[in-house]
Amino acid sequence: MSLSVAIVGCGKIADAHAGQIRRIKECDLVGACDREELMARQFAERFEAPRYFHNLDQLLEEARPEIVHITTPPQSHFTIARQCLEHGCHVYVEKPFTVNAHEAEVLVELAERRGLRLTVGHDAQFSHAARRMRSLIRQGYLGDTVVHMESYYGYDLGDPMYARAFLGEKGHWVRMLPGGLLQNVISHGIARIAELLSGENLRVMAHGFVSPFLQRLCGEEVLDELRVIIVDERGSTAYFTFSSQMRPVLHQFRVYGSRNGLVLDEQQQTVVKLRGRALKSYLERFVPPIILARQYVGNTVRNARLFLRNDFHMEAGKKELMAAFYRSIVDDTPPPIPSSEILRAARLMDSIFEQVRIPSP
């Protein structure tokens, strides 16, 4: 069965989506839409989409997609997603899902009421390494409970010229988000925590500030450093660190259970097991480094095999999430990211932005 897919919003991230959509055999790209017609046209030309539009109604009526990918700036996600759902389309929304949890709740409720699938582009959770980690957790490697998590999400603002161009425009859509730059970039790091937390009542303590680097460039206007402590209903805790200045630029997740721990490095695509039990005496100082070295060699070999098998694309997580989402539609099974997880991530972000002072542009 071939699914018809359309993309709304033909900017940079749309290219990443289209690149993976065309790697999935069971779907056809039937159209593209951008309110700027020239953008829609260039996208259609490069990705051989048969039709392009600058009006969403027209796309939905004439191209009749079954699935719509929304890759517009986040401020428009809610309106476009709602329109697509009301039109009977399944919807894949790029992160951040919406600008606040209320909008997320409305979309989730609408999708469930209409019997449609809805997902968010937390694709880093579907990379090879992330799936290996999930599999180990499901096998009980951590033990009975998750005790503590640490999610590090680094962001390289690049050279001062780039940062100035990116942040200098007060009207830039990133600057207009309720959570500013943070809202656009912390989703992946927050989603990892949201996946393993329990319940809806979360305690959140957040502290945000402007790095000296950005202070020099644009004063106190853009927060680019964030530290968060989270406690869930069962007492599991999490630290979240976002930094534009910390080196190396980490995309790392550490999770410690009652028995063992795991470390996922998203950029290096490695998963390392941390043994809970210590060895006796001096053995603890000589044996664990060898075990760790062996694990890193194993990760390298696994990554090399994946590359040689032509399954190690930079956007492999995106493809996996898309394919899983499409399968859930065809097989009528639950979507790859549960709606409870989407909502938890949205609420976490709301709590964070309520506590840190986001300067108005």
Add this chain to the structure above:
Amino acid sequence: MDSDRTRSGAEASAPGTGEIIGVSDLVLVTGSTGFLGARVVTSLLNRGFRNIRCFTRRSSGLDGFDVMVGGQHAAGVDVIRGNLLSRDDCIKATKDVAVIYHLAAGTGEKSFPDAFMNSVLTTRNLLDAALGHGVLRRFVNVSSFAVYTNRNKPHRGLLDESCPIEAHPERRGEAYCYAKVKQDELVVGYGTKHGIPYVLVRPGSVYGPGQRGITGRVGSGAFGIFLHLGGTNVIPFTYVDNCAEAIVLAGIRKGVDREVLNVVDDDLPTSRQFLRLYKRHVRPFRSIPVPRLVSYLLCAAWEKYSTWSEGQLPPVFNRRTWHAYWKGSRYTNTKLKALLGWTPDVTTAEGLRRYFESCRIRERDVS
């Protein structure tokens, strides 16, 4: 949009000096604080123009521009800040403007949509705004050699203004090339449809003090060691001041509407000569010469793997790139000299000397 108004504007006020505007007419320079844009402003000032509107992004620093042209308080220079993606900003910028020098572009971007947006949409907004005002006498679109393809020309064949444009720029794997081809198409379309008088200026490899790095036509350091890919190819250099002068002339000379003008200097060095001089005058470093056939085979293999693997490696090296940058062509500035009366004020020897000196200072500052 009223194209007749634009044409009548052009006919009404040619001053009769071989130029379509006088020094008091208002000219707009976009990208005016950039490497080339600041020199264009300087060149206009040197020619006596005293009504220059410089458009720059709100986020652009003005330090270099201040040094170059005496700053926004220099006589006859009015710096306005804005975003060419804003139609309102474009309307304000083009009000009463007789000649637009459009140098702002999406350079250095790896993303096709970003490059397209910052080159094509901005140009469309400028052209629409200028059409609305109806007084534009010429639109100088600063393009690039990147738009050409020499795939059907022999090694060391002549690359001039008649050379074909890349038919499938999206397959070059180079966002800049794609955006520039589309930008040129747009400008030509506006010329045909709305009668906008335009000139397409296509500089080769612009160099000079303030420019960073070595042009990719010479080689690439992407793999940790410098691969010298240019061999004995001639590099189509144009010194930044010479190029700026050509751009200025393209905006004011009579009789060049709808022309395409390539800009290269005289006495062009080969890639090997350039690299040797760079190592001698700036800093020594190791480079590996890659024979032409080997570079072609590497590019072809990379392209094939990229296609087969569905982009596991991005198609940044491919045969189209090889033809455009490393195959080797000859270049000419005959048309530029004939139509504009342009001559390069700065010789290549002197230009390289100034460039190497600035590189040396930067290297010293970094270390």
